[in-house]
Amino acid sequence: MEFLSNSVKVENGMSSTNQQSNPANADHSEAVTSEAKGSCLCGKVTFQATIKAGVGACHCGMCRKWSAGPFMAAHAVGEVDFTGLEYISRYSSSEWAERGFCTSCGSSLFYHLLPRAEVPAGEYILSAGLLSDQQALVFDHEVYIDHAPGWYGFAGEDGRHRMTEAELLAMFTSTE
Ligand SMILES: [Zn+2]
Numbered sequence: 452m453e454f455l456s457n458s459v460k461v462e463n464g465m466s467s468t469n470q471q472s473n474p475a476n477a478d479h480s481e482a483v484t485s486e487a488k489g490s491c492l493c494g495k496v497t498f499q500a501t502i503k504a505g506v507g508a509c510h511c512g513m514c515r516k517w518s519a520g521p522f523m524a525a526h527a528v529g530e531v532d533f534t535g536l537e538y539i540s541r542y543s544s545s546e547w548a549e550r551g552f553c554t555s556c557g558s559s560l561f562y563h564l565l566p567r568a569e570v571p572a573g574e575y576i577l578s579a580g581l582l583s584d585q586q587a588l589v590f591d592h593e594v595y596i597d598h599a600p601g602w603y604g605f606a607g608e609d610g611r612h613r614m615t616e617a618e619l620l621a622m623f624t625s626t627e
């Protein structure tokens with residue numbers, strides 16, 4: 452199982468977003484968005500997006516296979532404007548999501564929640580490491596903390612919302 456994100460309702464990009472209120476969105480940084488640019492390691496793939504300031508780490512086994520350690524997730528609001536589409540390969544990692552990577556350099560690009568009833572617009576969760584300007588980012592949540600191996604950890608965990616798999620899934624099913 453993999454779940455990486457809160458349900459977010461997006462209507463027409465950045466002009467009229469309307470978020471569910473749930474525990475993980477309570478933090479101020481979740482509400483702050485900014486325009487961001489980024490690229491993969493080789494530069495063949497670039498993008499522009501509106502992203503939330505709040506970055507999350509996912510410790511699930513799939514994310515760790517995909518990115519060596521936890522996936523550091525920057526949540527996009529609305530559509531992401533990619534260039535270099537011919538270099539983006541999409542791996543279908545579950546029934547509800549796919550993961551994109553650059554076929555030239557191998558950079559992990561995004562986790563994409565496919566459109567479905569609970570997430571009608573779909574949702575792109577970008578690899579935070581791709582962002583060209585990271586000044587505004589705030590590391591404010593961790594998910595699948597019960598899947599993290601023992602050999603690493605992040606300092607300052609008291610200041611973050613930390614969820615086990617069960618807690619994350621419960622949050623999902625309690626919204627709508
Ligand atoms: Zn690349």
Ligand SMILES: [Zn+2]
Nearest residue numbers: 509510511514
């Ligand atoms: Zn994960």
